[in-house]
Amino acid sequence: MSSLRQYFQNINDGVVSTYKGMMVTLRAFLKTQGFRKVRDGYDYGAGPITISYPEVKDDIPLNSRNRLFMHQEGCISCNQCAVICPVECITIESRKKTAEEDDGSKTPAHFGSKPLKLKLLRFDIDEALCCFCGLCTEVCPTECLVHTPEYEYSKFDRDHLIYDYLNFNDDNPLPEG
Amino acid sequence: MKDFTEPHHEEDIGLQTEEMTINMGPQHPSTHGVLRVVIKSDGEIIRGAYPDIGYLHRCFEKHTENREYIQGIPFTSRMDYVAAMSQELGYVLAIEKLLNLEIPERAQAIRVIISELQRIASHLLSIGTYGLDMGGFTAFLYAFRDREKVLRIFEEICGARLLYNYMRPGGVSRDLTPGVIDKIKDFTKYLKPNLDEMNDLLTNNSIFVSRTAHIGIMDVNHSISYGLSGPNLRGSGFNWDLRKDQPYCGYEKYDFDVCVGEGERGEPGDCWNRYYVRMKEMYQSLRIIEQACESLPEGEHTAKAPKSPKPVGEIYMESECPRGTLGYHIVADGGKKPWRVKAKSPCFIATSTIDEMCRGMMLADVVAFLGSIDIVLGEVDR
Numbered sequence: 001m002s003s004l005r006q007y008f009q010n011i012n013d014g015v016v017s018t019y020k021g022m023m024v025t026l027r028a029f030l031k032t033q034g035f036r037k038v039r040d041g042y043d044y045g046a047g048p049i050t051i052s053y054p055e056v057k058d059d060i061p062l063n064s065r066n067r068l069f070m071h072q073e074g075c076i077s078c079n080q081c082a083v084i085c086p087v088e089c090i091t092i093e094s095r096k097k098t099a100e101e102d103d104g105s106k107t108p109a110h111f112g113s114k115p116l117k118l119k120l121l122r123f124d125i126d127e128a129l130c131c132f133c134g135l136c137t138e139v140c141p142t143e144c145l146v147h148t149p150e151y152e153y154s155k156f157d158r159d160h161l162i163y164d165y166l167n168f169n170d171d172n173p174l175p176e177g
Numbered sequence: 178m179k180d181f182t183e184p185h186h187e188e189d190i191g192l193q194t195e196e197m198t199i200n201m202g203p204q205h206p207s208t209h210g211v212l213r214v215v216i217k218s219d220g221e222i223i224r225g226a227y228p229d230i231g232y233l234h235r236c237f238e239k240h241t242e243n244r245e246y247i248q249g250i251p252f253t254s255r256m257d258y259v260a261a262m263s264q265e266l267g268y269v270l271a272i273e274k275l276l277n278l279e280i281p282e283r284a285q286a287i288r289v290i291i292s293e294l295q296r297i298a299s300h301l302l303s304i305g306t307y308g309l310d311m312g313g314f315t316a317f318l319y320a321f322r323d324r325e326k327v328l329r330i331f332e333e334i335c336g337a338r339l340l341y342n343y344m345r346p347g348g349v350s351r352d353l354t355p356g357v358i359d360k361i362k363d364f365t366k367y368l369k370p371n372l373d374e375m376n377d378l379l380t381n382n383s384i385f386v387s388r389t390a391h392i393g394i395m396d397v398n399h400s401i402s403y404g405l406s407g408p409n410l411r412g413s414g415f416n417w418d419l420r421k422d423q424p425y426c427g428y429e430k431y432d433f434d435v436c437v438g439e440g441e442r443g444e445p446g447d448c449w450n451r452y453y454v455r456m457k458e459m460y461q462s463l464r465i466i467e468q469a470c471e472s473l474p475e476g477e478h479t480a481k482a483p484k485s486p487k488p489v490g491e492i493y494m495e496s497e498c499p500r501g502t503l504g505y506h507i508v509a510d511g512g513k514k515p516w517r518v519k520a521k522s523p524c525f526i527a528t529s530t531i532d533e534m535c536r537g538m539m540l541a542d543v544v545a546f547l548g549s550i551d552i553v554l555g556e557v558d559r
Binding site: 010013017021024027028065084131132135147 | 247336342
């Protein structure tokens with residue numbers, strides 16, 4: 001007798017839980033048909049949330065960490081970013097300026113406008129190696145090295161992901177900062 | 178009725194069938210990563226299951242020993258990429274304890290909010306993919322929709338969606354952006370009805386219950402002798418949570434319950450209870466986040482910590498990450514780099530239970546068991 005009761009109980013459980021699950025999906029379906037709620041101007045995704053990516057682009061927060069960019073005029077060749085980088089993707093070479101090379105260039109205004117004694121010879125960032133940890137931008141004293149929200153920069157050749165920030169040409173175009 | 182799951186029943190009736198070796202993984206979708214389980218099966222019944230790990234070994238410990246303390250933080254977040262904030266927090270807590278740093282109140286509150294949000298995101302992923310393994314596709318989509326909100330909040334706070342590098346010895350790298358607290362509060366209000374929906378879809382669904390209840394039962398003594406922790410241990414009914422028992426980051430200030438498996442369906446220690454502990458923990462995490470957001474103190478987001486710390490000593494620091502107790506053992510010799518770093522990972526221990534638990538199970542239940550212990554192979558292999 002009890003097994004018979006169990007049999008009907010199982011049927012009842014199956015029907016009830018299927019009904020409950022279908023009601024959840026039905027509610028979600030109705031939300032997509034113009035019943036979506038936007039609370040306090042912040043849409044919490046009630047309704048369709050899929051974005052057709054290449055046509056519609058998502059808003060990326062301004063401080064999101066994607067491709068690195070270096071403002072050349074701000075760099076004082078302090079080498080701190082290259083030292084802190086855990087994957088060693090930044091290569092900097094610099095030497096002391098000779099007397100005739102000294103053109104009176106100064107460090108940026110927010111860094112005290114001191115005379116710049118080092119000449120930057122090389123500043124390469126290998127974006128293929130970069131792990132986007134953001135440690136380099138934190139230590140940069142002049143804030144010339146920044147992460148940009150730019151994320152679409154894939155290339156066919158891995159060598160093209162090495163950005164040489166001192167020599168830009170057609171093969172190595174200046175990324176938008 | 179004869180229990181056909183009992184091992185070696187063929188000898189009793191004089192029948193011998195040939196054992197078959199099946200490779201499950203490393204590309205199997207329900208192993209949640211690159212886990213290969215070599216299964217010896219007798220028909221549908223499993224005679225042995227040997228987890229083969231190491232496909233995702235990236236030398237985390239050696240990498241951190243060859244770099245400065247702060248440079249090791251990005252590597253910790255790559256261990257458990259699903260709950261990166263909690264992994265960073267554990268590493269940073271160990272360094273802080275070596276340096277005897279005083280952490281500002283605000284930094285601690287931010288850490289609590291962040292790590293509880295991370296717990297919700299991690300549990301949502303775990304529950305969603307578990308539903309997927311058990312044949313419920315809808316729950317998976319809904320869970321990922323809600324997880325996306327958490328990732329959005331993280332992206333706004335620290336700039337990255339998955340591998341954050343947000344914790345620092347002494348505090349956090351950036352203060353909360355203005356307005357993000359309101360978004361977190363809105364999120365807590367948003368998530369609660371959606372979790373109730375998830376209960377309708379999965380928890381009380383009769384198909385889901387019959388596939389998970391009374392499957393893979395791990396009793397309390399067994400769990401403790403293996404060294405399980407986190408939801409896997411609490412699912413067996415043992416009340417142990419480091420947030421309550423060894424509070425760190427000021428968890429003692431918040432009012433929350435430790436969720437244990439009580440056997441509402443099935444019995445404590447089975448797959449359903451391990452799953453339901455995660456479900457209940459999300460409600461408790463929401464409670465903690467609400468309290469922390471209400472009482473968020475003003476002040477500094479980081480203490481004055483040395484730029485490249487040079488601690489001396491040896492430390493073992495544990496913290497409660499979404500998958501269990503994560504411990505970092507650091508030996509520091511006063512140099513810029515740690516002399517030795519060892520991570521005690523909860524997933525590795527959960528992986529070690531696979532062989533014993535899977536013996537005598539049906540083949541289809543292995544998927545249920547693997548999903549319920551919620552392992553992330555990045556943390557197992559490190």
